Amino acid sequence: MNILAPVRRDRVLAELPQCLRKEAALHVRKDFHPRVTCACQEHRTGTVGFKISKVIVVGDLSVGKTCLINRFCKDTFDKNYKATIGVDFEMERFEVLGIPFSLQLWDTAGQERFKCIASTYYRGAQAIIIVFNLNAVASLEHTKQWLADALKENDPSNVLLFLVGSKKDLSTPAQYALMEKDALKVAQEIKAEYWAVSSLTGENVREFFFRVAALTFEANVLAELEKSGARRIGDVVSIDSDDSNLYLTASKKKPACCR
Ligand SMILES: Nc1nc2c(ncn2[C@@H]2O[C@H](COP(=O)(O)OP(=O)(O)OP(=O)(O)O)[C@@H](O)[C@H]2O)c(=O)[nH]1
Ligand SMILES: [Mg+2]
Numbered sequence: 001m002n003i004l005a006p007v008r009r010d011r012v013l014a015e016l017p018q019c020l021r022k023e024a025a026l027h028v029r030k031d032f033h034p035r036v037t038c039a040c041q042e043h044r045t046g047t048v049g050f051k052i053s054k055v056i057v058v059g060d061l062s063v064g065k066t067c068l069i070n071r072f073c074k075d076t077f078d079k080n081y082k083a084t085i086g087v088d089f090e091m092e093r094f095e096v097l098g099i100p101f102s103l104q105l106w107d108t109a110g111q112e113r114f115k116c117i118a119s120t121y122y123r124g125a126q127a128i129i130i131v132f133n134l135n136a137v138a139s140l141e142h143t144k145q146w147l148a149d150a151l152k153e154n155d156p157s158n159v160l161l162f163l164v165g166s167k168k169d170l171s172t173p174a175q176y177a178l179m180e181k182d183a184l185k186v187a188q189e190i191k192a193e194y195w196a197v198s199s200l201t202g203e204n205v206r207e208f209f210f211r212v213a214a215l216t217f218e219a220n221v222l223a224e225l226e227k228s229g230a231r232r233i234g235d236v237v238s239i240d241s242d243d244s245n246l247y248l249t250a251s252k253k254k255p256a257c258c259r
Contacts, residue, residue: 007095014097016218017210021180024187024194026160026215032097036221040097046224052091052102053216054124058146059131060139061110064166067199068131069107072209077200084109086117092209096217103213122153127160127216134165134179134196140186147190160215161192164208169198 016032019025031037039045057065066084070076073090088107093100106125108118128150132139143163151159165183168176180196187194193211197204 007093007100011092011094013094013210013214013217017207017214019193019211020195020204020207021184024163024184024192026193032214032218033222035225036218037097039221039225040099043099044225044228045099045221046228048101048217048220048224049099051220052104053126053220054104054106055127055129055212055216056106056108056122056125056150057129057131058108058118058122058150059110060133060136060142060146061112063110063131063133063136063139064199065110065131066107068164068166068197068205069105071199071202071205073105075202079200083111084114084118086114087121092213094213094217096214099217099221101213101217101220103209103216119149119153122150125150125154125159126219127162127212128154129162129164129212130192131164131166132183133167134176134183135167135170137179137182140165140179140183143186144190147192160212160219161190162208162212163187163190163192163194165194165196167198167200168196168203169200 016029018030019028022028057069059065061083062081066082066088067077069090070078073092084107086109090105090107092103092105094103095101106121108121109115128147130143130146130150132143147161163183163186165179171179176196183196184194193215195204195208195211197208199205
């Protein structure tokens with residue numbers, strides 16, 4: 001029995017949302033990976049439909065992390081600054097290619113005095129969103145340090161990175177163009193996908209989070225397929241009288257000659 005409410009109609013993804021800038025994208029395919037599409041059609045997505053993927057949002061104080069999450073999750077915007085103390089989180093449920101998929105968005109504090117508490121929640125992230133203010137170059141310069149801190153708690157090869165410039169409404173087109181040049185360079189260096197958003201106007205906010213959901217989902221399904229493929233091809237189940245676990249696979253045990 002499914003006790004969860006149905007996924008909101010505006011959280012249903014039938015196609016892969018596209019990147020903002022091709023020069024700084026995690027990938028530029030038009031569609032989901034063919035193996036992912038096929039697995040979803042055949043409902044071979046394993047545990048992905050029951051999983052909640054953790055996404056952490058980091059960056060300098062007052063760059064607009066909380067407003068970004070609130071614009072997407074609650075469609076609200078507060079012009080008054082209220083610092084996040086420690087962490088906060090929101091759950092968002094999606095349906096991607098017919099499969100339920102949930103994101104847990106962790107909003108962390110940018111203020112130095114709360115950073116210590118916030119960093120204890122970094123572990124286990126599948127995606128890291130590093131936010132900077134498009135109108136404050138220092139906040140872009142600090143993104144590498146935020147990333148380094150977040151990666152201390154996570155496996156760099158298993159995490160998707162997004163670099164997000166905020167408060168786009170406050171820059172003129174000329175100022176924006178200048179900042180974007182620098183931001184694209186940083187994004188390429190750290191291998192992150194670049195986005196520019198405004199939580200005040202809502203520009204690109206929905207597109208951005210849909211892209212995060214889609215790419216995290218895709219990575220999860222691919223990992224699941226790899227796991228189930230490895231189980232089918234490589235493993236031999238060992239039924240050994242000494243083994244309490246009958247499902248211990250031969251590949252994990254040392255061969256007799258090495259014991
Ligand atoms: N004009 C404009 N102001 C914004 C935007 N996003 C956030 N702000 C303002 O920037 C200030 C800080 O926003 P927050 O979202 O609280 O910043 P934060 O990154 O969560 O800050 P900490 O919790 O201290 O780390 C608030 O006064 C917001 O109203 C935006 O897109 N445009
Ligand atoms: Mg905040």
